[in-house]
Amino acid sequence: MDSSGTTLMDLITADPSSVPSGTSGTSGPSANTSTTSSVAAPPSTLGKPAAQTDRKSKRSTLMQIHSETISVAKALNPVKTNIMPQKQKKKPVSYSQLARSIHELAAASDQKSSQKQLVHHVFPKLAVYNSVDPSLAPSLLMLNQQCEDRSVLRYVYYYLARILSDSGSQGLSPGGGIPTPNWDALADIDAIGGVTRADVVPRIINQLTKEASNADVEFHARRLAALKALTFAPSSNNEILAKLFEIVFGILDKVADTKQKRKKGMFGGKGGDKESIIRSNLQYAALSALRRLPLDPGNPAFLHRAVQGVSFSDSVAVRYSLEIISELATKDPYSVAMAIGKLLLPGGALQDVLHLHDVLARVALARLCHTISRARALDERPDIKAQFASVLYQLLLDPSERVCFEAILCVLGKFDNTERAEERAAGWYRLTREILKLPEAPSVSLKETSVESKDSLPPKPSKDKSQKSRRPQPLIKLVMRRLESSFRSFSRPVLHAAARVVQEMGKSRAAAFALGVDIDEGAHLSVYSEATDSLDTDLNETSSHSEASRKASSVSNGTTGKDTVASLLASLMEVVRTTVACECVYVRAMVIKALIWMQSPYESFEELESIIASELSDPAWPSTLLNDILLTLHARFKATPDMAVTLLEIARIFATKVPGKIDADVLQLLWKTCLVGAGPGGKHTALEAVTIVLDLPPPQPGSMSGLTSIDMVSASDPKSALALQRLVQAAVWFLGENANYAASEYAWESATPPGTALMMLDADKMVAAASSRNPTLAGALTRLQRCAFSGSWEVRIIAAQALTTMAIRSGEPFRLQIYEFLHALSLGGVQSQFSDMHLSNGEDQGASGTGLGSLISPMLKVLDEMYKAQDDLIKEIRNHDNAKKEWTDEELKKLYETHEKLLDQVSLFCYVPRAKYLPLGPISAKLIDIYRTRHNISASTGLNDPAVATGISDLVYESKRTPAEPDTLDDDLVNAWAANLGDDSLWSNNATAMNRVNEFLAGAGTDAPDVEEENITYRPSVGYDDMWAKTLLEASEPEEDDARSSGTSSPESTGSVETSISSHFGGMSYPSLFSSRPSGYGSSKTSERASAPGASRFSDPSVGSSASMFEGLGSPRYESFENPLAGHGAQSLESQDDEPSRSENRQFGKALYDFTAGGDDELNLTAGEELEIDYEVDGWFYVKKKRPGRDGKMAGLVPVLYVSQS
């Protein structure tokens, strides 16, 4: 909602003592709409085309519009002339009153008192509204032409700009403030009398254009203001754009070309002759306007003017010109480099920018230098590239952190959101290798720098700088030193930014590692340095730093004295780690991200782990931030797959510490990606890391003992306990699904003949054999078995399913072991066996002991059939061997059919590669092959898999089971597929989580954050009235209106929608298309409000994290949120469709006689007036006029007999 709107409007409406009732002004209902929607949360009607609000009854809508029209007519037409006396009373004013005052006062603008009124009362109050209606424009223009008072004029330009910037379509300018209705729509309802933007915008533009082109010296302040206001015109209008370009270039033609040398010492703009000051002002205005105009890349004139701007004396103008140039440079680096080449020379304008007192100008310079120094188009001109690179490196010494950090990021190859690994790797290379060689600095600039740095930085670095400026320095050292000092800052933004820079540094470093860029971090920096002596002196100068780095370097590589990249990094990271103690959770999050990125795959991560573990114990962490970190782990994994195990260990902390706050889908995806990425060696560890979740004791409510231990579950509240359970389910499922992959144990690759198992029917022997054969799988099996007993009901089901999956996929003796276990489980017979580890969750486990009998029996049946078929096959083979018979085709066919049948059955439970899987055991392979070859049957019938084809497998495992469907069976990938881990399937497998991860990796996301808690803390102001009512909005209401005040409305009460609407408009509905008030309006809003807090997007942390709220229209997750909107949308479409038909059915008529209105509802008529008849009621027509009458009214009731229908 528009809270400021609510604030102000509530002041007007909510104060019983001063309720203005008849605020027939136009802003009321829309403000109320937004109040409601604010509480009701998401589907704010604000930005929607007004018609979207539900209109259930067409009839009522029409009625509403009629009555609205009346009030609009009242509001928009200044019929009352007694506004001035009323102003003396202290009461809130309405929009309409303000509008009327402006009309009044504009007419008397030559009087001092009117000017004072305008400046002190009317204009400031009008500023609280979102937009001003176009009908004010004529008065504003009149003021603009006639008024001399500068303060009045300043406001006039302000409001003209707002009229221009109002997008019109929704009555919502970017300005914010109290929501106002869609003026144009209102004017349209007025049919004839209303003033729309279309009517006034050309007039405003003309007027402003005239002023902006006025070259009169005395006028030039206004000229500047006019030009600024003009830029607010919508840029979609080509005509206006052309005009603006013409004006801007016109000004620049006059003022840019003059060969004025920027005089040193003119930076503050002090001194200088009148002419040059005016010129500089005009230059500023022209470039400001140019910056707001769309870029014109191919246009040499555009570039030329922008380049000239670099030499202007106004620092804002210089900033804009650099911004424009740097944007142009991304498109056409060659011409830009050619155009500004001269400026870069010593003494050139670009060198001056280095010392310009405008931070953003230097930031733009850094970006420009980076773009050009990295441009491929300039590969033949290494000299130019080197020049720009050198300027970029000089900016590393900039006193402002903003500039320095931008320069670091540019060096690191982080320019925009496009992440290119090569560019990043090259960035890390540059940072570690390059040396800054400062050119002989002119004395002037040195002096300037020290003056300048006084206000933005502690003096020490600047002293350093002036002392060392001539000594070549390795970039990495400068950067590290700068970052370390930034980390000692007390300013949170600086800390946050510094951590972010370190994170980006980690990214570049990871990219360099990944691409194999050879950087020996242990090598002495002096190897690269041309001036080794400077390093030593540096070390002495910055004793505190070097001490730390010496200590670190001795740890890392046993050398002391000279810096290596590794030692510098180590000492930086030391400082970074201490920053985690910052009280701001966002800084901490950024630090942790930085640590994750700087973590090298070959170093111990214990420290990082314990930092994260202790951090997560802090309940202050919002879930969005935690998920952000989780996504960072994804990104880190993508950059360095080697780190899979490390990252899984870290992810595990999230799973155990904050299960309620993280997105389980994203976590699962991370497990999976890491498992694949861990490679053959790490698979086992990876699986362990995931399933350790299962080994955790159940959460102990209220237990605080394990707060810092990572092996302790923290789930003290029901919500996180539930989330933990979901996570355990996920882990169990994951285990069943992936254990075979992790253990590299597959039935179809098993060398053990099936008969072997029969010889080991003794359970103990079997277990022993199993664990000796494959400890990973045996371990997973044990965990699952325990889960099948001790977990909650849901966990047990999934565990049984997981076991079946493993049984089907594993060879012997695992299959038999599971078979026996499942069998026992279904009977409940082994309960006693496990009773020692029986951890009851307080649930009655049913008569069977496990309650899983009915679920397990079909699984057992499949296994039974497989064993039976295997036995039969062995018998058959023996028979054939004994009889020395060849297999007949008939027999083979029977065998093949059994094989296929079993395959189908097995596929119902889990995915197996059909081409390879042999339900009849390895010995059947040969025979089946013979039959296949004979009958030319393709083995790849994966797509005919009935389970896949019919989606039964999905049903079996509910939504969690989404097997991959390979199009073709690539033998190499079969195993990975079997574990559902093929690369493609991996990424397509979990769409929501995937989107989130991809979005994160792409650096997307400027969408609004969600606030998790339901208690939205910003409030519509109720207790606010006094101040506003009595100070800002002192004014009065027409007496007559007071009578209508139908009660106060607290915006928090559910009934307030209706009441406040009526209270504003004396019981009449109001024409805001935002809040068009169908019969069901109040109730629907109310229910929306009620449902909002419970809606999934607020309660479900997975949604609350990072997905754009509007991205997933089709996603069921957003259902509760989207539905109301969708409903509105549909309705709005309908109602739009209705519009034409309504107008087609319009009736028109003509007034036969004059008629004098006898009441507020009635309308004066003049004979001959054209009318539109809306409806008839009790012998009266409700009619609308094409233009307002003398009384300003547009619509009302007239006797039927006074009108002839045409």
Place this chain on the structure above:
Amino acid sequence: MLLAVLFSNSEGNILIERFHGVPAEERLHWRTFLVKLGADNLKGAKSEELFVASHKSVYIVYTMLGDVCIYVVGKDEYDELALAEVIFVITSSVKDVCGKPPTERLFLDKYGKICLCLDEIVWKGMLENTDKDRIRRLIRLKPPTDI
């Protein structure tokens, strides 16, 4: 891009807001988010002490000035540090207009002037003027550099 500038009082009532490039349907969430941030962190904060937050690729810097909370939201080149510059310009102009760190009442009294200042500071999602004297001249319709 400067996405938003928002003023609220200490109770979370929004006094002024300027959005740029934020879809209307997301504004509600920004307001909620920002005000909640302020409610969680600004209690007892020193005047003009800077706070920082981020959401995906968007940065937020906020502070308390007198009784008024000021939030600025930006992305791309308007990172935390640039936003700190912006908020510094805003606070110094507001102090300039109000004569001191404003009480809520004083702020409302100077509402119109503050809007004009903001108009000079933030122009179509970009930081415009940073010098408070210059801003003071401009809101009186005097040229940026006086003759």
